[in-house]
Amino acid sequence: MTLPMCQWLSTERSEDHLVAWSENREWRQYEFRLDVLSLIASLSATSHSRWALCLEDNYSFAVALLALIYSGKTPVLPGHFRPAVLAEQQNEFDALITDLPLSPDCPVLRIPFAPQAMLTVLPEWPQDASVILFTSGSTGKPQRIVKSVSCLELESQWLCGLWGTEFTDARFAATVAPHHMYGLSFAFMLPLSLGLPFATASVKYHEQLRSLAAAYSLVFISSPAFLERLDPTLNTPKLRHVFSAGGPLKHAAARLVERTCGDLPTEIYGTTETGIIAFRRQYQPDGVWTLFGDIAFSPCPDGNTALVSPLVSPSGHFTLSDEIRMRPSDPRHFELLGRKDRIVKIAEQRVSLTEIEQRLCQRDLLSEASVLTVEKRGRVYVAAVLVLSRSGEQFLDSQGQAALLDNLRQTLRSWISPVALPRYWRIVAAIPLNQQGKRSAAELQEMFL
Incomplete structure (x- = not known):
């Protein structure tokens, strides 16, 4: 095939x-x-x-x-x-x-x-x-x-075995570039292995997607960063298949894709080191993931999860950085709980950067937050990049940035230790993303140089 x-x-x-x-x-x-x-x-x-x-x-x-x-x-x-x-x-x-x-x-x-x-x-x-x-x-x-x-x-053979027959006479278009593992596998290897044409330019806007879908039957390779921002008022012709990777897709976003593009997206879980690991379609919120055929999980004594896969060369084994909850009665399905390596040590205390982001975003002043660590004069500090909501912009205009940041600090003090409070803050129009729709670590760090 x-x-x-x-x-x-x-x-x-x-x-x-x-x-x-x-x-x-x-x-x-x-x-x-x-x-x-x-x-x-x-x-x-x-x-x-x-x-x-x-x-x-x-x-x-x-x-x-x-x-x-x-x-x-x-x-x-x-x-x-x-x-x-x-x-x-x-x-x-x-x-x-x-x-x-x-x-x-x-x-x-x-x-x-x-x-x-x-x-x-x-x-x-x-x-x-x-x-x-x-x-x-x-x-x-x-x-x-x-x-x-x-x-x-x-990897391409596995993907074709599951979905190849659905792609007959389709064309491939992508928001992601082939310079990362996901884009290389899905936007490069897959169409060329199947002998299906691919678009030479990346899709950057929903209007472009609608125009392409009106002319061709499309397999669309994308990411949560693009799919979560689809305009539901744009009447997009039905897509043949939608893939998403780079992070879990919110259930509301998955349903938005289904309403807007006529297909509930297939989410892919994998890493650069491992290639593809699992997939899911969110018929229900926080749906479970299904392992690809020749892949298995093995629990480690230290609480981590080892992946056993022929796509991992040369050892066939890799220890995952994600928190996995396996189902004892069904080893082919699991829940993905988040990254373990978002835990850092500040002043000998374990600090969850993910928790700080979640606590910040509970406030209606923010629409998005990215929390990271920065090193200054040999010490490690927590820093936060914020995207304000409409109410946050109104608060900023009426009371100023100092009052806004103090309000956010007071919120965090109820939940986290003093050493975990962000020392440095930046307010931006949007969190910078790389070509794969993931947050750009390099650009985030540059904000605090």
């Missing part, structure tokens, strides 16, 4: 097979193959082995990733396009492929690129091909993860 990556450019697909499309044009199989061959020729003239990909255009990403693997080089996916953070990761790659005005301190190959002497035959596909990704860094510095292509292909 699916083709492995080494056969995506093969003659098993016709020359005029549609690979990708944008508002202005389409890309066919013969163009895809020629573009990959041309980039292989350009790469062969270089000695650099690790190439970072910072590409906004999803078709260019597909060309670049395949060309690098065929060239025996390693694709590195930094997961962002921020120059300052790229500079910090400079030791992770030797050169950069980009379609953006980035100027890192390394060789850069810009797309569109000047083609070299054209190759006519693809090099042999390396059997040990891999891709380097990074964790989101939501709880610390992003960690480097090596993901084998064989693991990515196995």
